[in-house]
Amino acid sequence: MGSFKLGKMTFGSLFKKPETILYPVQTRPAPLGLKGHIQVAIVDCILCGICMKRCPTGAIKVDKPAATWSIDRFRCVQCGSCVRECPKSCLAMDPNYAKPQTQKSIESVSKPTASESSEEEKAAKEALEAKKAAKIKAALEAKAAREKNLT
Ligand code: SF4
Ligand code: SF4
Structure with a gap:
């Protein structure tokens, strides 16, 4: 009886989706x-x-x-x-x-050493300043264009 059950299970599993996956290709x-x-x-x-x-x-x-x-x-x-x-x-x-x-x-x-940290901080500060300057420039250009359209 036991071997019959086992055989049934084994045979049945041939037609089932596998329980395992192809890790790490699949996760x-x-x-x-x-x-x-x-x-x-x-x-x-x-x-x-x-x-x-x-x-x-x-x-x-x-x-x-x-x-x-x-x-x-x-x-x-x-x-x-x-x-x-x-x-x-x-x-x-x-x-x-x-x-x-x-x-x-x-x-x-x-x-990172103190100088490396300050270099990173300096670069971040410069990037922020450049962003601000670009925003101001764009606003001034937009204002000039508006004034030109009014005249
Ligand atoms: S601060 Fe001290 S306890 Fe925390 S990660 Fe660094 S060495 Fe380890
Ligand atoms: S103390 Fe931290 S590193 Fe060490 S075994 Fe525990 S979890 Fe892992």
Whole structure:
């Protein structure tokens, strides 16, 4: 009786849609409650190393002299301890799947130096000024055109 049931199931599954998908070519939306993977906002990180000390699997490495923060995603067990302990709240769980990888690797990010940050700020300021100048120029041109039409 048991083998008959099993045979029926096996035969039936030949005509059903497969339960699996061709990941990563095909993906499914991340389920609710998925812990996801760790993300760091490196600009806010002060390289204190607390996350490294609290990580139970040694997945995080903080190198203060080199100003780098690294994570071995294959070691991370998504416990969230680093996220809870970070004094600057610059760690978060991204509730999506991490990018698939074919090899074990360590992801490393460098904290931008003070001069790099100020360069970025300077460029953003310049872009804003240029935008403002373009708006003023367009308004003046529109005003001149209106005046020309009135005369
Ligand atoms: S605990 Fe937060 S601030 Fe400290 S090194 Fe880790 S990520 Fe950076
Ligand atoms: S979530 Fe847990 S295991 Fe993963 S890096 Fe943070 S402390 Fe380590």
